[in-house]
Amino acid sequence: xxxxxxxxxxxxxxxxxxxxxxxxxxxxxRAKTIPLIVAAPTLFLIALQIVLEVLPSPIGRWYxxxxxQNQLAARDELAYAQTDCTASKPVRQDLVTVACLAVLFLLxxxxxxxxxxxxFIFVYYKFIAGESWLSSISTALIVGLISYGLFEVILKTSxxxxxxx
Amino acid sequence: MFFExxxxxxxxxxxxxxxxxxxxxxxxxxxxxxxxxxxxxxxLVLFMPFVLPMEPVHAIAFILGAxxxxxxxxTLTAILFxxxxxxxxxxxxxxxxxxxxxxxxxxxxxxxxxxxxxxxxIGAIFLMAAIPVFRPLVMILGSAEYFMMILMxxxxxxxxxxxxxxxxxxxxxxxxxxxxxxxxxxTGGFRYTLGSxxxxxxxxxxxxxxxxxxxxxxxxxxxxxxxxxAKRGRLEGFRGILTGAAATFKHCKVWIRGSVLGAxxxxxxxxxxxxxxxxxxxxxxGTARDREEYGKGKIEGVIAPESANxxxxxxxxxxxxxFGIPGSASMAILMSILMLKGIxxxxxxxxKNLDITVSFVLVLIIANIMASFLAxxxxxxxxRVTRISIHRLAPVIIVICTLGAFSVNRRIADVMVAMLFxxxxxxxxxxxxxxxxxxxxxxxxxxxxxxxxxxxxxxGPLFFIQRPISLVLLCCIIILVLWPYLKExxxxxxxxxxxxxxGQDETKAT
Numbered sequence: 001x002x003x004x005x006x007x008x009x010x011x012x013x014x015x016x017x018x019x020x021x022x023x024x025x026x027x028x029x030r031a032k033t034i035p036l037i038v039a040a041p042t043l044f045l046i047a048l049q050i051v052l053e054v055l056p057s058p059i060g061r062w063y064x065x066x067x068x069q070n071q072l073a074a075r076d077e078l079a080y081a082q083t084d085c086t087a088s089k090p091v092r093q094d095l096v097t098v099a100c101l102a103v104l105f106l107l108x109x110x111x112x113x114x115x116x117x118x119x120f121i122f123v124y125y126k127f128i129a130g131e132s133w134l135s136s137i138s139t140a141l142i143v144g145l146i147s148y149g150l151f152e153v154i155l156k157t158s159x160x161x162x163x164x165x
Numbered sequence: 166m167f168f169e170x171x172x173x174x175x176x177x178x179x180x181x182x183x184x185x186x187x188x189x190x191x192x193x194x195x196x197x198x199x200x201x202x203x204x205x206x207x208x209l210v211l212f213m214p215f216v217l218p219m220e221p222v223h224a225i226a227f228i229l230g231a232x233x234x235x236x237x238x239x240t241l242t243a244i245l246f247x248x249x250x251x252x253x254x255x256x257x258x259x260x261x262x263x264x265x266x267x268x269x270x271x272x273x274x275x276x277x278x279x280x281x282x283x284x285x286x287i288g289a290i291f292l293m294a295a296i297p298v299f300r301p302l303v304m305i306l307g308s309a310e311y312f313m314m315i316l317m318x319x320x321x322x323x324x325x326x327x328x329x330x331x332x333x334x335x336x337x338x339x340x341x342x343x344x345x346x347x348x349x350x351x352t353g354g355f356r357y358t359l360g361s362x363x364x365x366x367x368x369x370x371x372x373x374x375x376x377x378x379x380x381x382x383x384x385x386x387x388x389x390x391x392x393x394x395a396k397r398g399r400l401e402g403f404r405g406i407l408t409g410a411a412a413t414f415k416h417c418k419v420w421i422r423g424s425v426l427g428a429x430x431x432x433x434x435x436x437x438x439x440x441x442x443x444x445x446x447x448x449x450x451g452t453a454r455d456r457e458e459y460g461k462g463k464i465e466g467v468i469a470p471e472s473a474n475x476x477x478x479x480x481x482x483x484x485x486x487x488f489g490i491p492g493s494a495s496m497a498i499l500m501s502i503l504m505l506k507g508i509x510x511x512x513x514x515x516x517k518n519l520d521i522t523v524s525f526v527l528v529l530i531i532a533n534i535m536a537s538f539l540a541x542x543x544x545x546x547x548x549r550v551t552r553i554s555i556h557r558l559a560p561v562i563i564v565i566c567t568l569g570a571f572s573v574n575r576r577i578a579d580v581m582v583a584m585l586f587x588x589x590x591x592x593x594x595x596x597x598x599x600x601x602x603x604x605x606x607x608x609x610x611x612x613x614x615x616x617x618x619x620x621x622x623x624x625g626p627l628f629f630i631q632r633p634i635s636l637v638l639l640c641c642i643i644i645l646v647l648w649p650y651l652k653e654x655x656x657x658x659x660x661x662x663x664x665x666x667x668g669q670d671e672t673k674a675t
Contacts, residue, residue, distance in 0.1 A: 006596040013335065013598075020342045023357055031352040033621075034614045035345055042338030049331050094595075097387045098588060101380070104563065105584050113571055113580070117564035129556035143561050147568055159568065160577045 007054055014046040100124065112162030114152075118144035170519035177222040177520065178527045186223045187528065190230030191535045197231070198238015209499060221506045222524055228502060229528045233285060234536035236474045240277040241540060244467070245270060245550055246562060248379040253474045255608075256446035258378060259601060260459060260466025267462050274544045275409025276464050277471040278537040280420045283413070284472030285533030287424035288431065288479025289526045295432065295483055308619035309628045313638035314444070315613045320645045321447035323602040330649055336593065337602030343368060344610025351618050363578045370608060372570040376583040377600045379566045381590025383559040406544055412464045419449060419465050420472040427473030431480025443605055445473030451645070479529055486514045486522055 003011070017039055024035035103123075107116035118140045125136035151157045177183065193212065209232055216224040239254035244261035257277060264273035319341075323333025346357045347367025358364040413420060423445040430441040449469035450459035459466050485496045500510050508514075514522045550558070570583035590600050620628040629635045644651075 009592055009596045009598075013339065017339065017342065020345075020357065027356060028352055028354065030618070031349050031354055031356060034610075034617060035342065035356070037617075038338055038341045038345075042335055042342070045331060045335050045338065049329075049335065052331075093388045094591075097384045097591075100387070101384065101563075101584055101587060104567070105581065108567060108580060109577065113568055117567060121560045121564055124560040125557070129554075129560075131557070139557075139561065143564060147565070151568055151572060157572050157575060159575075160571060160580070 003054065007050065010046060010050050010053070014043065014050065017042050017046060096128075100128070108160070108162075110162055110164050112165060113159040114144055114147050116162065117147065170523045173520035174523035174527055178226065178524055178531070183223055183226045186219070187226040187230045187531060188535065190227040191234050191532050191539065194231035194234035194532075195238040195536055195539060198235040199241055209502070216502065217505060221503075221508060221521065224502065224506055225521070225524060226528055228499065229525060230532040230535075232499065233475070233478050233529050233532045236478075237278060237281045237285075237533070237536040237540060239474075240281060240471055241274060241543075244273045244277060246379060247382040248562075248566070249374060253442050253477075254470070255374070255601075255604060256442045256470035257467055257474075259446060260461075260463045262382075263460070263462035264464065264467065269405065269462070271403075271405025271544050272409040272412065273464065273467050275406040275541060276413050277409075277467045278540050278544075279410045279413040280423070280468040280472040281475040282533045282537035283420050284424040284427060284475035285478065286530050287421070287472070288428045288476030289529035289533075290479070291425070291428035291476065292479035292482050292486075292529070293523070293526050295428070295480070306634070307623075307632065308616040309624060309632045309635040310638065312613055312616040312620055313629060313635045313642070314440070315609045315616070317638055317642050317645070318440070318443050318447055318609070319602050319606050320642050321451050322443065322605050323599070324451075324645055324648060328597050328599075332596075332598045333602045336598045336600065337606040340603035340606025340608075341610040341613070342606075343373075343603075344607045345614070350611065351614060363576070367611075368582060368607075369573055369579060371573045372579040372583040373586050373607060374604055375566045375570045376586025376588075377590035377593075377604055380563055380583060380587025381594060381600065383555070383563055384587060384591040385594055386555040387559050389555075403545060406541055409464070413468055416465050416468055419468045423449065423469040423472035424476035427476030428480035430473070431477035432483050440609070441473040441477040442470040446470040475533060479526075482525060482529075486510050486525065 020035060021039035021043055024032040024039060027035070104116070104120045107120050110116065111119060121143055122136050122140040125131040125139055126133065131139075147159075151159055178187075190212075209228060212228060212231060216228050219227070236253050239249060240257055240261070242248045243254040243257040244265050247258050247262040249255045249258055261273050261277060264270065319337040320334070323337050324330050344367070347355065347364055349356050355365060426445045426448060427441040430444060446466060446469050449465055450456055450463075453459065453463075453465065455463075481496055485500055503510055508518060508521055567580050567583060570579045571577065573579060593600050593603070624631050629639050
């Protein structure tokens with residue numbers, strides 16, 4: 001019995017809901033009603049999900065077969081439009097995307113929303129998408145100007161200036 | 166009396182200055198609807214000082230025109246980028262975005278806008294017709310029914326929204342649990358805040374929805390390296406617009422039902438356009454014969470929710486105008502503007518100020534028509550956006566989303582929440598946990614809890630079987646849960662019967 005990535009994700013969800021469940025016991029009787037009403041069946045459903053997908057029971061085999069059938073049908077019908085087409089992509093690509101998001105947050109946190117966003121667009125365009133210098137700089141500047149005009153000038157929202165400034 | 170009011174209202178509205186104000190309001194509403202995170206409330210708050218010096222009718226034309234069409238602007242982002250500008254267009258994403266991915270963005274936008282316009286008109290007519298019969302309608306639905314309606318909504322979306330019903334239900338449960346974070350309005354305590362002051366007020370809806378839908382979707386597309394419209398081919402342009410408009414008129418039952426549902430839900434104070442949008446989608450998808458096709462790009466899946474969220478505006482004005490009970494934050498702001506202009510919402514709106522009430526109806530109708538035509542004119546250009554390489558589009562959209570997430574409460578932590586939920590949404594999509602039930606649970610969790618506590622106090626723990634409507638809703642939920650298994654049993658038995666018949670025929674033939 002080897003756990004696959006989706007099973008690990010289900011386990012993580014199980015742990016999170018378990019925390020919600022046990023956390024509810026510290027509340028007053030009225031405050032814990034809904035958390036317990038929701039968390040208990042959710043825990044049961046995740047446990048069922050894990051058992052059905054991981055354990056080699058007849059029900060699990062039937063369920064897995066049904067899932068595969070569903071996936072095959074979905075791919076036949078709409079292979080290009082479904083998000084599960086990412087499943088066949090290497091894990092590295094996922095990590096690059098997640099890293100991009102982390103870099104954006106870091107830039108925004110350090111330099112501010114507009115400057116950080118502007119720099120992120122430039123870096124992504126130039127070094128990841130492989131765009132020309134002109135395209136990278138002009139897009140970053142246009143987005144920066146529109147953001148500044150809309151949020152700072154029209155809406156008068158003073159945006160996050162950054163940890164460094 | 167009504168016709169006198171209509172004539173007086175028409176005289177006030179059909180003037181060049183009123184029309185100019187209405188046009189400006191509609192343009193502002195569409196723009197704000199197009200930007201994720203900026204809602205109808207933002208429009209009202211932002212332009213409140215601007216309209217106060219105006220004549221009442223001009224102020225109504227501007228402010229109501231802007232507010233009524235924010236949901237029309239939402240349609241565009243929901244279909245093009247899978248980003249519901251506000252929660253009121255959430256269900257539009259379910260089929261609108263898959264249609265854009267199939268290269269049918271123009272058709273989907275056109276159908277969405279046409280049904281929005283028709284829904285808005287029906288809602289306005291409903292506003293006029295339903296005022297006298299409003300009270301008994303509202304009295305039928307109590308907290309028990311509301312609790313059951315939310316539960317049914319989550320179950321329905323879990324069933325329709327993803328590949329795995331079980332994972333859909335888990336996703337809905339997780340969303341409900343996340344909605345409990347922060348201040349508990351029932352007991353006055355704090356829950357799951359982990360000692361963080363930021364979490365005292367709970368997680369805001371806008372950063373969560375931006376992360377779960379917009380950022381996550383862009384991340385998914387980045388890993389595949391495709392544009393939004395994965396299917397290449399000629400752009401639909403005006404042909405797509407005509408196809409979409411024709412599809413709306415072809416499916417007239419869908420938008421009529423959606424509009425009536427939207428207007429009815431709009432009447433109930435505190436429910437709002439989100440429930441109207443989701444409920445209308447759920448009813449449409451749940452009652453369709455080809456319900457498996459929903460969520461994969463079905464035009465009816467765009468028409469039903471879009472007609473409902475615009476029709477809701479007419480319904481929502483009924484309690485605000487007739488009884489002075491605002492059903493939502495935006496209605497409360499609208500009411501305060503009216504009061505500042507010397508118009509007191511209440512029974513007088515029918516007797517003394519009928520011309521003002523009818524002018525609301527006219528503004529709603531004209532604003533919806535104006536907004537739809539304006540947006541339709543923009544559609545051929547917007548359609549091109551779906552063909553741009555995702556490596557050019559995604560960074561820009563993600564950066565704009567971070568600004569949208571920040572603008573709601575002006576907290577950098579909200580940007581972090583948006584990104585965190587972007588990551589969560591990315592892996593949820595990857596492992597077949599549909600994000601739709603999560604967001605519905607998250608959005609309605611607090612209201613569901615309030616409804617539960619009120620019901621428990623009023624009718625005891627067996628409230629759901631004591632009230633006839635809630636009992637019917639409970640039966641619907643049970644059928645929905647058992648539906649996948651009942652359906653399979655039914656198909657297998659029919660298959661066996663047909664095989665047996667074929668076998669008999671063959672034996673006879675030999």
